[in-house]
Every structure is written in structure tokens, then in C-alpha cells.
Amino acid sequence: MASYQIVTDSTSDLTPKLVEELGVEVIPMEFILGDEVYHNYPDAREMSSKEFYARLRAGEMSKTNQINTVTFVETFEPFLQRGLDVLYIGFSSSLSGTYERALEAIAQLKKKYPQRRVVPVDSLAVSMGEGLLVYYAALKQQAGASIDEAAEWVSVHRYSLSQCFTVDDLNHLKRGGRLSAAAALFGSMLGIKPVLRIDDEGHLIPAMKVRGRRQSLDALLNQMEKSIQDPEKQTIFIVHCDAPDDAKYLYKQAKSRVKPKEIIVNDLGPILGAHTGPGGIAIFYLSGNRG
Structure with a gap:
């Protein structure tokens, strides 16, 4: 095993099973619901995704907090003390200040541990798109890749990561400033479902608009069929916001249409779910580009 921690x-x-199998360390981010602050652990020990989305459906609003510099220091330092280097793969810097806080922590630790390294990589990704890069980096590590080789792989392949998703309720995008109130109102009245993607700079951008939920799911599948490369060698990740039936539909269709090596399905956690709302669903895989 290479002498570094991811x-x-x-x-x-990432699912709890993947976290354990890959041996990665996951820093929980915070979300606020009601008057309480919760931590988003992979095993959802403080609140299940089902409860979270049920409360959103009941009209509650959720906010999120980025990871602060102190938390990064407290996470990285024990590994450095043990003589390990650290490869940090972070949430898109275009959507959160979390990555910048990590860089601040790294600068502090570099002075204290000049013989050790913390190598940061901005995933330019969200949810299991970020998770997919972590997954492949961990497999590289297990195969004997050095920290620089694993970091280089992520830095290159983040631009080949396709991240497409759709939402069921436009009002959550409106609240997050991603959609105007008028567009949300008329879109909802007409049954418009946006298909969105993450661009090369890690920004959330619209890809297309379709009418109807099933059509939006099929749009994700059609795009995947056109762009996925060597699917028989790939693991596809699917996440959903308490939409298990739609996730099953995507799973079955993806398995039938492109015959990937593996498909892993998980809930989309509260950090991003606060902005997409119940019913959001996304699919992640490697393609020729981010289209």
C-alpha cells in the first residue's frame, strides 16, 4: 500500500461500504434544518436521507456550512504525525469555498510538517462525480500508484467526467439562485424538467429542457449512450433524492443500454440535496468530455 491517505x-x-473498502477518510459537512446543526456522515448517523427529504417536502428549509480551516487541520494532521502524506480530493471550488479552506489548512501544516505533503486536487465535481474520482484514485493507490500518480490521474480525468442530473421541483433551484422565480413558476406549470450538467470549470449549467419526468430521465440515458467510453470497463454511479423508483429505472436502463462493469446507487446527501430538493437524480461516468 502506498504511504499516503486519501x-x-x-x-x-460515497456509500459506507465504499468508504470502508477504499480506505478513504471522509470529512462530514454541516447542514442546518430547523434550529439544529447536523453533520453529513456517509452512514447518515445523525439524520437519514429519507427523513431529510420528508422534512423538505413538509416545507422546511435547509442551509449548509462549508468545512472550515480548523476542521481540515484537525483531519489532516493525525496522518502527517503518523508519517503519511495526504491526497485531498475536494468538492468543486466553483460551487463552494470549502476547497479554499483546505488550501489554507495545507499552508499552515506545511510550516509545521516540512517533510510531509498534503496534495490537493479540485475535483471540479459534485456528489458521486467527486466520489467517482475518489473511487478511481483509491483503486490506483491500492494498485501501487504514488501520491503524484494518483493526483495526476484525477487532475486529467476530471475533465472526462460526465455529470448530468435533473430535478423534480424547480422551486429549489429558484431558492438557490439558479433559476428565476418566473421561470420556476412557468416551468412548473408546463411540466418542464431541466437537465443540467457540470462544466469544465465546475459550474452548474443548463444542458436542455424537456417536458415530463420520464423524458428527463431518458435524456440522461440518451446522453450517456452517446458519450460514455468503454462502458464494459466502467463503474457508473447514480444518486437520487428520495426517488428510489426513478433510480431503479435509470439502473435497469443503463445496465441494458451500455452494459457497464458495475453500477452503484446511493442517496444524494443533504449538502447538495438542500439545493436540488426531493426528486433530484444524477448519473456519473467517464466520457470523452463533460458533455
Whole structure:
């Protein structure tokens, strides 16, 4: 095993089983619901995704906090003390200040541990898109890749990561400033479902608009069929916001259409779910580009 620890944040939405198998460290991010602050652990020990989305459906609003510099120091330092280097793969810097806080922590630790390294990589990704990069980096590590080789792989392949998703309720995008109130109102009245993606700079951008939920799911599948490369060698990740039936549909269709090596499905956690709302669903895989 290479002498470094891979660290990521909980927006990667890795399943508890994957976290254990890959040996990665996951820093829980915070979300606020009501008057309480919760931590988003991979095992959802403080609140299940089902409860979280049920409370959103009941009209509650959720906010999120980025990971602060102190938390990064407290996470990285024990590994450095043990003589390990750290590879940190973080949530897109275009959507959160979390990555910048990590860089601040790294600068502090460099002075204290000049013989050790913390190598940061901005995933330019969200949810299990970030998680997919962590997954492959951990497999590289287990195969004997050095920290620089694993970091280089992520830095290159983040631009080949396709991240497409759709939402069921436009009002959550409106609240998050991603959609105007008028567009949300008329879109909802007309049954419009946006298909969105993450661009090369890690920004959330619209890809297309379709009418109807099933059509939006099929749009994700059609895009995957056109762009996925060597699916028989790939692991595909699917996440959903308490939409298990739609996730099953995507799973079955993806398995039938492109015959990937493996498909892993998980809940989309509260950190991103606060902005997408119940019913959001996404699919992640490697393609020729981020389209």
C-alpha cells in the first residue's frame, strides 16, 4: 500500500461500504434544518436521507456550512504525525469555498510538517462525480500508484467526467439562485424538467429542457449512450433524492443500454440535496468530455 491517505468531503456521497473498502477518510459537512446543526456522515448517523427529504417536502428549509480551516487541520494532521502524506480530493471550488479552506489548512501544516505533503486536487465535481474520482484514485493507490500518480490521474480525468442530473421541483433551484422565480413558476406549470450538467470549470449549467419526468430521465440515458467510453470497463454511479423508483429505472436502463462493469446507487446527501430538493437524480461516468 502506498504511504499516503486519501481524504475527501461528504459531498462525494460515497456509500459506507465504499468508504470502508477504499480506505478513504471522509470529512462530514454541516447542514442546518430547523434550529439544529447536523453533520453529513456517509452512514447518515445523525439524520437519514429519507427523513431529510420528508422534512423538505413538509416545507422546511435547509442551509449548509462549508468545512472550515480548523476542521481540515484537525483531519489532516493525525496522518502527517503518523508519517503519511495526504491526497485531498475536494468538492468543486466553483460551487463552494470549502476547497479554499483546505488550501489554507495545507499552508499552515506545511510550516509545521516540512517533510510531509498534503496534495490537493479540485475535483471540479459534485456528489458521486467527486466520489467517482475518489473511487478511481483509491483503486490506483491500492494498485501501487504514488501520491503524484494518483493526483495526476484525477487532475486529467476530471475533465472526462460526465455529470448530468435533473430535478423534480424547480422551486429549489429558484431558492438557490439558479433559476428565476418566473421561470420556476412557468416551468412548473408546463411540466418542464431541466437537465443540467457540470462544466469544465465546475459550474452548474443548463444542458436542455424537456417536458415530463420520464423524458428527463431518458435524456440522461440518451446522453450517456452517446458519450460514455468503454462502458464494459466502467463503474457508473447514480444518486437520487428520495426517488428510489426513478433510480431503479435509470439502473435497469443503463445496465441494458451500455452494459457497464458495475453500477452503484446511493442517496444524494443533504449538502447538495438542500439545493436540488426531493426528486433530484444524477448519473456519473467517464466520457470523452463533460458533455
